[in-house]
Amino acid sequence: MQDKERLTGEIRELKEKRRAVILSHVYQRPEVQDVADFVGDSLELSRKAAATDAEVIIFCGVHFMAESAAILSPDKVVVLPTLEAGCPMADMVDEIALARRKKELPGALVVAYVNTSAEVKAASDICCTSANAVKIVSSLPPDREILFIPDQNLGRWVRRQTGRPMHFWEGHCNTHDKLRPEDILEAKAAHPAAVVLAHPECRPEILDLADAVASTTGMLRYAKESPKREFIVATETGLLYPMRQACPDKEFYPAATRLVCPNMKRTTLDKVRDALTTLRPRVTVEPQVREKALAALARMLELS
Numbered sequence: 001m002q003d004k005e006r007l008t009g010e011i012r013e014l015k016e017k018r019r020a021v022i023l024s025h026v027y028q029r030p031e032v033q034d035v036a037d038f039v040g041d042s043l044e045l046s047r048k049a050a051a052t053d054a055e056v057i058i059f060c061g062v063h064f065m066a067e068s069a070a071i072l073s074p075d076k077v078v079v080l081p082t083l084e085a086g087c088p089m090a091d092m093v094d095e096i097a098l099a100r101r102k103k104e105l106p107g108a109l110v111v112a113y114v115n116t117s118a119e120v121k122a123a124s125d126i127c128c129t130s131a132n133a134v135k136i137v138s139s140l141p142p143d144r145e146i147l148f149i150p151d152q153n154l155g156r157w158v159r160r161q162t163g164r165p166m167h168f169w170e171g172h173c174n175t176h177d178k179l180r181p182e183d184i185l186e187a188k189a190a191h192p193a194a195v196v197l198a199h200p201e202c203r204p205e206i207l208d209l210a211d212a213v214a215s216t217t218g219m220l221r222y223a224k225e226s227p228k229r230e231f232i233v234a235t236e237t238g239l240l241y242p243m244r245q246a247c248p249d250k251e252f253y254p255a256a257t258r259l260v261c262p263n264m265k266r267t268t269l270d271k272v273r274d275a276l277t278t279l280r281p282r283v284t285v286e287p288q289v290r291e292k293a294l295a296a297l298a299r300m301l302e303l304s
């Protein structure tokens with residue numbers, strides 16, 4: 001506990017000195033969320049940081065998120081406290097494999113979930129988040145084929161909502177994809193009055209059992225606005241911390257305690273302190289890649 005207080009104090013001091021803003025994804029450790037200026041989902045965080053006059057962004061999340069921050073804030077120094085914090089889903093597609101698939105599907109529009117590298121965004125027509133994917137896909141010309149990358153679970157969910165036929169990539173989130181219907185049924189048996197909230201990165205059979213399917217921000221909003229008092233949360237367990245903080249009078253249960261993304265938990269307070277001290281490891285995006293990736297993000301932002 002003493003260690004936590006000492007590190008938190010050091011981080012606060014260094015943050016002022018470096019004119020830094022600290023961002024934390026909702027899946028981060030509670031103590032990391034506590035030192036952040038903003039806690040939220042990846043794109044929302046990058047947009048908030050871009051609107052500040054901070055010189056440095058410390059991104060407590062995974063690599064593609066820090067890249068998005070670098071794309072939106074080219075004049076700020078972007079630091080990812082742990083360079084090993086990657087996203088296995090984002091790594092399931094690269095620009096070379098994507099170029100090959102595009103040749104097989106000439107004329108198809110590529111919709112890239114933001115959980116992709118800057119190079120993959122740059123080779124895509126438009127980006128989407130889990131919150132706006134349905135809206136983005138609905139807005140595309142009906143006569144064009146669609147290639148949705150890389151999360152096939154999210155893609156299938158969007159296809160179901162929009163009725164648009166789509167080509168998928170064989171990608172998934174290793175954490176959400178672990179959840180099985182038995183987990184939900186067990187959680188429901190233990191908490192029969194609870195509402196089941198599920199993230200669209202879960203498999204279709206999980207979404208079939210949910211009362212609501214939403215992004216992390218959407219789940220948080222749902223819990224705040226709902227008159228219900230108990231919720232089973234089918235996403236990475238980190239989200240339970242901000243949910244409990246936002247709704248201290250409500251009960252939140254993980255759909256399965258093993259829904260932990262190891263990459264999201266790599267960032268610790270001492271790594272945040274070290275990142276502020278050394279301003280390393282830095283995440284940068286090549287200007288030519290940045291320009292094209294920004295165009296794909298900007299098309300999404302115009303529509304959402």
Ligand code: SF4
Binds near residue numbers: 086173175
């Ligand atoms: S929870 Fe899934 S999508 Fe998010 S960083 Fe971890 S592996 Fe990637």
